[in-house]
Each structure stands twice: as structure tokens, then as C-alpha cells.
Amino acid sequence: MAHMPVTERRTRLLSAAFEVIARSGVSGATTRAIVDEADMKLASFHYAFESREDLLAQLVDVVVDTQEVVLGIPADTAGGLRELLERGLLSYFDQVRANPLHERAMFELTQYALRTPSMAGVAERQYGRYRALAEASLREAAARTGCAWQTPVPELAADLVALTDGITLAWLADGDDERAHRTIAFAARALAAEATPDPSPRPHFPRNKPLPGADSDVSANEHAETMETS
Amino acid sequence: MAHMPVTERRTRLLSAAFEVIARSGVSGATTRAIVDEADMKLASFHYAFESREDLLAQLVDVVVDTQEVVLGIPADTAGGLRELLERGLLSYFDQVRANPLHERAMFELTQYALRTPSMAGVAERQYGRYRALAEASLREAAARTGCAWQTPVPELAADLVALTDGITLAWLADGDDERAHRTIAFAARALAAEATPDPSPRPHFPRNKPLPGADSDVSANEHAETMETS
DNA sequence: ACGCAACTGGGACGATTGACCCAGTCGCTG
DNA sequence: CAGCGACTGGGTCAATCGTCCCAGTTGCGT
Known part of the structure; x- marks a missing residue:
């Protein structure tokens, strides 16, 4: 294999490791x-990294610092706060669905960091970053719609992170797009309820509906309208 | 080690595996x-199980079928629906906090099932069970307070599972009890908003406050039992 | 062009892994 | 109480793991 400065080799090995x-x-x-994934020879590994643990630690660092998957708050301001949040969540969900392996790798790395004593605090830093990103999205959404949050935004950010994590985990397990969409609608409702109602005329009383755009199968299966307190 | 019927040996090995x-x-x-954890000899392993994968598969099966960690909806009906849900969530959270390793093992097993082709569908079954348990709790809470859910309960169950998963994951990462309590309060608010207001006099408009008992009490019910798979 | 440091290739090592084998021992049944 | 099937103990195997070594090769500064 061609010669290559160590730094680039390190980068390529990190990418390959994430892939694997x-x-x-x-x-x-x-x-x-x-x-093998990086198409290199084994010796190059220990030329670029001191050990496997060394690479793993650096990978977690890089991954946490470059994490960018967030709510993509749409640019157009159509609809109220609830709708804006829902579209942002759907945008996040699309990212997850487009690359499920990415999220799985993130969970995998989090758990690895959690059970590796030498990496104590990394998972905490990771979730701190998640919350920071969520907070920015929440502020943007409120600003865009002229609403004001009635709960401390850092607190709502933690709620949002919990919701996205839960939605992602459930979808990774069952792959049910429609259920994810419904939970996203619930999440948007729940968060929007924490802000002053937006000044738009729309009377926000959105009972959830079949969600146009969801896949056509799965339809009326477990969606019985009869629930009641058994 | 003393003689022992295969079935018990299998059970012990499954417990030991979960522990490890x-x-x-x-x-x-x-x-x-x-x-080693089960204090046996290596040969006993392959006498009880065909292979390591065999044990792992059976372990996931057992663990999914015996999963019982849920909202402990309190028996006393003091307070409205929101408060009941919040106390139920706090009870769940106490279980998690009393034995964090149990939840970590569950996530670990879920991810293992997810990436093992021969165990396709197991993770889906696992989340199906989570939802069933959540649904039962939701129905109980509504019945206890005389409220009626305005959203299909199976759908709300998925929302609740997402919330608890997200809360658990975040707490495993940062260990922040107070943040978890706040998110639990948010979750209770969000879910209660999906039901008809309870008939009690209280006009449910709970802007969140500094959470008077957030850090010290919560000790309503403490089971620091062993978790075990049996 | 030249030399030296940066880099590569291939092999090797000891440790650990899942799996297996078989001679021995236990304990129930008849 | 005798015997046979159920069970145990300890040793062994090939495969794979992380790590290391060192003789070659490349490319850059001078």
C-alpha cells in the first residue's frame, strides 16, 4: 500500500473502525x-496507534465532538411550534432511518465507554453534547414561531434527548416506521405544551391522525379506536 | 462440585451469564x-448447552419473557392522574437506580440480539413486551383516577416506553438523579395531557416548579432485591 | 543525488477463546 | 446391592486475539 502520513492513516483507521x-x-x-476494512496491513495499526484501546478511546472522542445529528428545524416557518417540532423530529428520524448502522454504532460506543473504567465521564460528555444540540434546536424553534418556553430550556433539552433516544432505540428494535411517526407526533405535542401557545390563529388541539406519508401497509391493525379504562 | 440435574445447571448458568x-x-x-461465576467446571457448560450461542439465545428468551420492571402504579389513589404517573415513573426509576447493572445488561442483550442474524425478531418481541407492560400500567392508572385516555392506549404505551428508555439511557450515562426526576415530571405531564382531565377539583395546570422533594426523598418504596432471571 | 528518518510488509509470539474428548464418579432403579 | 445411565473433571485442540519485531522500502530535506 502506498505511503501515507501517520495522521491520515490514523483518520482512515478511525473511520474504518467506526464502520466495523x-x-x-x-x-x-x-x-x-x-x-482489513481500511485495506491496510496489520503492522500499520500499531504504527499509527499504541494499542487497540488507544484507537477506541480516540474514536469515542472524535465521535462525540463531531456529533451533529439533530433536529433539522425547517427554514420555512409554516405551521405553529408543534408542527415545526414535529417536522424537525421527522427530519432527525429520516437521518436515523437512512443510516441505522450509525446510531447502532453510537449506542455501542456509549456502552463501551460506560463499562470501561478508563473512559469514565466520556458518556456523560456525550450526553452533554446531545443536550446542547437539542437546546439550540429548541431555542431556534421557539424564536421562529414567536413562542416562549415556560420551562427552563436546558431541562426541555434533556426531555427532548430522552424522547429521541427512546424513539431511536425502539425503531432500531422493531423497525416500525409508523409507530415511530406516532411517537414523534406525541413528542412534538408534549414539547409544544411547554411553551406559550403560538400567536397563530390555529387552535392547537391536534388529536393525532393517520399521518399522511406513512407507509401504506400496517394500516388499521392495532389501532383500535376503542380503548377506555378496561 | 456436587451432582446436579441438567435443568438446574442450565438455570444457574443462565443466571451467572446474566451477571457476567x-x-x-x-x-x-x-x-x-x-x-467461573457459576462455580462450575468448563465441561459442565457444554454438557448443559450445545454452545455459547445456544446459551445466549436461551438467555435472551428467558430475559424477555420474565421482564417485569415496570411502572409500579401506587395502590393509594391520592392525587390526580399526572401525580399517579409521576409516582409510577419514580418507582420504575428507583428500580433502575437500585440495580443499574441490570438495565445495562438488558441494553447489552438487546444490541447483541440486534446484530445477530439468527436472533432476528427477538428485539422486536422484547419491545412488544415492554409495550404490553406499559399499556397495562396506563390502563390501571386511568382506571384508578377515573380518567379516560384520548389517544389509543397501545400508542401511548409506545410513547411511555420511549420515555422510560430515554430516561434510563441518559441516567446510565450521566448518573444525574435530579435531571432524571425532572424528565420524569415532564413525562408524567406529557402523558397526563393525553387523557381527559381527572374529575378531581384540582385545575391541572402544573407549571413545573423547583420540585420540592427532588433530591432527598423518593424513598417511598425501595426494593434493592436481587434482579435475577428466574 | 544521497542519506536518513519515516514508513511498510510479513512473520512470529504468547494468551485466550469455543469446543471437544474420555476416563472416572455419582446416584437412582430394579 | 449391583449395574447402568447420568453427570463430572481435567486435559487438549485449532482458531483467533493483541502485540511485537525487524529487515526492507519509500520519499523528503539537503
Whole structure:
């Protein structure tokens, strides 16, 4: 393989490692699997990194610092706060659905960091970043619609992160797009209820409806309108 | 070690495996680590199970079927629906906090099932069970307070599962009890808003406040039991 | 052009892994 | 109480793991 400065080799190995982790988990990310994915020789690994743990630690660092998957608050201001949040959540969900392996790798790395004593605090930093990103989105959404949050935004950011995490985890497990869409609608309702009603004329009383744009199958299966307190 | 029927040996090995997974992850649950935890000899492993994968598959099965960690809806009906839900969530959270390793092992097993082709559908079944348990709790809470859900309960169950998952994951990462309590309060508010207001005199308009008992009490019910898979 | 440091290739090592084998021992049944 | 099937113990195997070593090769500064 062609010569290559160490720094670029490091970068490529980190990317390859992430790829392998997404596919086979952290335990499957052996030094040989990583260099194979990066199309390198085994010796190059220990020339670029001191050890496998060294690479893993740097990977977590990089991944946490470059995390950008967030609500994409739409530019157009059509609709009220609730609708804006819902579209932002749908945009996030589309990212997840487009690349499920990415989220799986993130969860995998989080758990690895959680059970590795030498990486104590990394998971905490990761969630701090999630919350910061969520907070920015919430502020933007409120500003865009002229609403004001009635709950401290950092607190709402934690709520939003919990919701997106929960939605993502459930979807990774069952792959049910429609259910995810319904939960997203619920999340948007719940968050919008924490702000002053937007000044638009719309009387915000959005009972959830079949969500146009969801896949056509799955339809009326477990959606019985009869619930009641058994 | 003393003689022992295969069935009991299997049970013990499953428990030991769960313990090891909680401590060291699935990848750390080697045959030797498991038999060591169970205080057995290595040969007993392959006498009780065909292979390591066999044990893991059976463990996931057992764990999914015996999952019982849910909202403990309190027996006393003091307070409205929102308060009842909040206390139920706090009860769940106490279980998690009393034994964080249990939840970590559950996430670990879910991810293992997710990336193991031969176990396709197990994660889906797991979340189906979560939803069923959540649905039962929601119905109970509504019945207890005389409220009626205005959204299909199976749908709300998915929302509740997403919330608890998100809360749990965030707490496992940062260990922030107070933040978890705030998110729980948010979750209770959000869910209660999906029901008809309870007939009690209280005009439910709970802007959140500094949470008077957030850090010290919560000790209504403390089961620091062993978790166990049996 | 030249030399030296940066980099590569291939092999090797010890440790650990899942799996297996088989001679021995236990304990129930008849 | 005798015997046979159920069970145990300890050793062994090939495969794979992380890590290391070192003789070669490349490319850059001078």
C-alpha cells in the first residue's frame, strides 16, 4: 500500500473502525478487522496507534465532538411550534432511518465507554453534547414561531434527548416506521405544551391522525379506536 | 462440585451469564467467565448447552419473557392522574437506580440480539413486551383516577416506553438523579395531557416548579432485591 | 543525488477463546 | 446391592486475539 502520513492513516483507521463497529459491534472491531476494512496491513495499526484501546478511546472522542445529528428545524416557518417540532423530529428520524448502522454504532460506543473504567465521564460528555444540540434546536424553534418556553430550556433539552433516544432505540428494535411517526407526533405535542401557545390563529388541539406519508401497509391493525379504562 | 440435574445447571448458568454480561458485556461473557461465576467446571457448560450461542439465545428468551420492571402504579389513589404517573415513573426509576447493572445488561442483550442474524425478531418481541407492560400500567392508572385516555392506549404505551428508555439511557450515562426526576415530571405531564382531565377539583395546570422533594426523598418504596432471571 | 528518518510488509509470539474428548464418579432403579 | 445411565473433571485442540519485531522500502530535506 502506498505511503501515507501517520495522521491520515490514523483518520482512515478511525473511520474504518467506526464502520466495523456499526457492523459487528465493538467486540467485533478487532485490529485485523479494522485494518482489513481500511485495506491496510496489520503492522500499520500499531504504527499509527499504541494499542487497540488507544484507537477506541480516540474514536469515542472524535465521535462525540463531531456529533451533529439533530433536529433539522425547517427554514420555512409554516405551521405553529408543534408542527415545526414535529417536522424537525421527522427530519432527525429520516437521518436515523437512512443510516441505522450509525446510531447502532453510537449506542455501542456509549456502552463501551460506560463499562470501561478508563473512559469514565466520556458518556456523560456525550450526553452533554446531545443536550446542547437539542437546546439550540429548541431555542431556534421557539424564536421562529414567536413562542416562549415556560420551562427552563436546558431541562426541555434533556426531555427532548430522552424522547429521541427512546424513539431511536425502539425503531432500531422493531423497525416500525409508523409507530415511530406516532411517537414523534406525541413528542412534538408534549414539547409544544411547554411553551406559550403560538400567536397563530390555529387552535392547537391536534388529536393525532393517520399521518399522511406513512407507509401504506400496517394500516388499521392495532389501532383500535376503542380503548377506555378496561 | 456436587451432582446436579441438567435443568438446574442450565438455570444457574443462565443466571451467572446474566451477571457476567452486566459486569463485562456480552463479549466478556466467555464460557470460562460464566462457569467461573457459576462455580462450575468448563465441561459442565457444554454438557448443559450445545454452545455459547445456544446459551445466549436461551438467555435472551428467558430475559424477555420474565421482564417485569415496570411502572409500579401506587395502590393509594391520592392525587390526580399526572401525580399517579409521576409516582409510577419514580418507582420504575428507583428500580433502575437500585440495580443499574441490570438495565445495562438488558441494553447489552438487546444490541447483541440486534446484530445477530439468527436472533432476528427477538428485539422486536422484547419491545412488544415492554409495550404490553406499559399499556397495562396506563390502563390501571386511568382506571384508578377515573380518567379516560384520548389517544389509543397501545400508542401511548409506545410513547411511555420511549420515555422510560430515554430516561434510563441518559441516567446510565450521566448518573444525574435530579435531571432524571425532572424528565420524569415532564413525562408524567406529557402523558397526563393525553387523557381527559381527572374529575378531581384540582385545575391541572402544573407549571413545573423547583420540585420540592427532588433530591432527598423518593424513598417511598425501595426494593434493592436481587434482579435475577428466574 | 544521497542519506536518513519515516514508513511498510510479513512473520512470529504468547494468551485466550469455543469446543471437544474420555476416563472416572455419582446416584437412582430394579 | 449391583449395574447402568447420568453427570463430572481435567486435559487438549485449532482458531483467533493483541502485540511485537525487524529487515526492507519509500520519499523528503539537503
